[in-house]
Structure formats: structure tokens, C-alpha cells
Amino acid sequence: MTATQGTPAVRAGARAVRRVCVVGLGAIGRVVATAIAEGAVPGAELACVVDNRPVVGISAPQVTIDQAVEECDLVVEAAGQAFVREHGARILAAGADLLVASTGALTDDALARTLTGTGPGRVYFTGGAVGGLDLLQAARSLGRPHRVRLTTTKLPGTLEQPWMDEELLHRLRTATGPVEVMRGTARDVPVKFPRSTNVAASVALAVGDPDQVEVSVVADPSATLTRHLIEAHGEHGSYRFEVNHVPDPVNPATSRIVPHAVLRSLAAIVGRPGQIL
Numbered sequence: 001m002t003a004t005q006g007t008p009a010v011r012a013g014a015r016a017v018r019r020v021c022v023v024g025l026g027a028i029g030r031v032v033a034t035a036i037a038e039g040a041v042p043g044a045e046l047a048c049v050v051d052n053r054p055v056v057g058i059s060a061p062q063v064t065i066d067q068a069v070e071e072c073d074l075v076v077e078a079a080g081q082a083f084v085r086e087h088g089a090r091i092l093a094a095g096a097d098l099l100v101a102s103t104g105a106l107t108d109d110a111l112a113r114t115l116t117g118t119g120p121g122r123v124y125f126t127g128g129a130v131g132g133l134d135l136l137q138a139a140r141s142l143g144r145p146h147r148v149r150l151t152t153t154k155l156p157g158t159l160e161q162p163w164m165d166e167e168l169l170h171r172l173r174t175a176t177g178p179v180e181v182m183r184g185t186a187r188d189v190p191v192k193f194p195r196s197t198n199v200a201a202s203v204a205l206a207v208g209d210p211d212q213v214e215v216s217v218v219a220d221p222s223a224t225l226t227r228h229l230i231e232a233h234g235e236h237g238s239y240r241f242e243v244n245h246v247p248d249p250v251n252p253a254t255s256r257i258v259p260h261a262v263l264r265s266l267a268a269i270v271g272r273p274g275q276i277l
């Protein structure tokens with residue numbers, strides 16, 4: 001480090017307030033954008049928003065994604081896996097960082113390679129609706145766990161998909177108790193339920209291997225709370241994290257906690273001196 005680089009003034013300058021764009025102003029993005037605009041995240045200001053539909057009630061300009069990459073230096077994605085696939089690399093190449101909520105996109109090895117190979121922007125993901133990922137990530141350095149399992153239980157209506165046949169849809173719609181609608185790995189499942197099982201991909205990112213995470217997706221008409229149960233066992237220990245979330249009232253596929261998890265992730269990325277991060 002040179003003498004100039006080491007001066008407090010220059011170091012403080014490197015921590016300029018981050019100009020944030022929120023993409024997707026739905027259940028997650030609206031809460032996130034509103035909080036940033038209100039100054040709830042020290043170190044971040046809301047520069048602009050991007051959405052497919054006209055946005056009202058947010059005090060930042062709505063722009064195209066092309067304009068956004070010019071105007072911001074951090075994009076918070078709350079739009080969907082397709083957005084990450086389509087625009088992720090361009091955002092990073094333009095020099096903006098990307099905080100991903102739709103982590104299911106990242107279990108595509110080719111896309112993950114492209115994103116990790118593109119810069120100077122950096123890719124972050126939020127833990128979103130699940131907890132314990134920091135510990136699973138830490139445990140990884142002691143060796144891969146033997147078994148990792150995620151069981152996600154949601155209201156049947158939140159799990160209906162265009163690819164489902166009549167028989168499965170009928171089972172979902174007439175269920176009087178829990179029905180397993182898919183069993184697979186964290187590589188297969190988030191692709192099949194792109195708006196409902198990103199959590200599987202988030203667990204996989206923590207564990208380091210989507211093929212190692214066994215996932216069971218359960219529809220349960222009595223699941224007024226969305227449940228995610230993570231179980232991991234290895235030589236170094238065993239872990240069990242269970243969360244039960246109130247769903248968002250407008251989009252019950254998404255848990256109400258998720259925008260707040262995104263805000264927490266953002267706060268850690270843009271953290272200011274004077275905060276314990």
C-alpha cells in the first residue's frame with residue numbers, strides 16, 4: 001500500500017454511498033426499494049427501479065435495464081430467474097455488483113461459470129427465506145456433509161406449475177393433507193418451481209454442490225405457514241434448521257421475511273464505518 005492509498009481520506013472515499021437499482025417491484029422488491037429510498041440502509045441510496053409494469057409510489061425513476069446499468073453500481077434482483085440468466089453478465093461487465101434473490105438461476109453450471117467469469121462487478125446471493133447458510137458454508141471447509149436434505153412445505157396453490165399434468169393438478173387441488181409434488185436435487189427442483197423453491201439453490205450454494213442437496217416439495221392445504229426444514233449430517237456434526245414463515249398476502253409463494261433478508265444482505269454489502277456488520 002502506498003502512503004497515499006493509506007490515508008484515511010482516501011480510504012473513506014472508497015466507501016462512497018452505493019447507487020442501487022431494484023429490479024422487480026413485487027412482493028420483495030417493493031419493500032426493498034421503499035426501505036432504501038427511506039434511508040433504512042446506511043451506505044445505499046435508491047438510484048432507480050426496473051420493472052415490467054409501470055411502477056407507482058416509489059420515489060426513484062423507473063428506467064430500462066440499459067439505463068440502470070449506466071446509472072447504478074449495485075443491482076438488487078427481485079424479478080425472477082430469467083432476469084438473472086438474461087441480464088446478469090451484462091450488469092457485471094458494466095461494473096455493477098449483483099445481489100441475487102432468484103438463486104435458482106445459479107444452479108445452471110454454464111450460467112454460474114459465465115457470471116463468476118465476468119467482472120468487474122461481483123455476484124452476491126441472499127439467504128432469502130432460509131437460515132443457517134453461514135454455518136453450512138463454514139462446515140464445508142471441514143469436508144462435505146454426507147447428506148443434506150431440504151423439505152419445503154407450502155400451500156398447494158403456490159406450487160401449481162404449467163408443466164404439471166391433470167392428474168397431479170387434481171391431486172394438488174383436492175389434497176386434504178400433505179402431498180409430495182416433487183422429489184429431486186437442488187439442481188432439478190428450482191427449475192421446476194422457479195418462483196417457489198429458490199431456497200433449494202441457496203442451500204446448494206452454501207453446501208457447494210446442487211446435486212448433493214436432496215429436496216422434497218410438499219403441498220399441504222393446512223400449511224398456513226411456509227415451512228423450510230434443512231437437515232445436514234457429516235463427520236463434523238449434524239445440523240437442523242427449521243423456519244415457519246407467514247406468506248406475503250399478495251404473493252403467498254413468497255414469505256414475508258424475504259425482502260428483509262434481502263435488506264440485511266444489502267446492508268452487509270454496503271456497510272458503513274460505525275456499524276457492526
Ligand SMILES: NC(=O)C1=CN([C@@H]2O[C@H](COP(=O)(O)OP(=O)(O)OC[C@H]3O[C@@H](n4cnc5c(N)ncnc54)[C@H](OP(=O)(O)O)[C@@H]3O)[C@@H](O)[C@H]2O)C=CC1
Binds near residue numbers: 079195
Ligand atoms: N431466495 C429466496 O428465498 C426467494 C427468492 N424469490 C425469488 O424472487 C423473485 C421475486 O419474488 P416476488 O417479489 O415474490 O415476485 P413478484 O411476482 O411479486 O414480483 C416480481 C416482479 O418482477 C417483475 N419482473 C419479472 N421479470 C422481470 C424482468 N425481466 N424485468 C423487469 N421486471 C420483471 C414482475 O413483473 P411481471 O409480473 O409483469 O412479470 C413483478 O412485478 C421470485 O421470482 C423468486 O425467483 C422469491 C422468494 C424467496
Ligand SMILES: O=C([O-])CC(=O)C(=O)O
Binds near residue numbers: 128199
Ligand atoms: O419465500 C419462500 O418461502 C421461498 C420461495 O418462494 C423461494 O425459495 O423461491
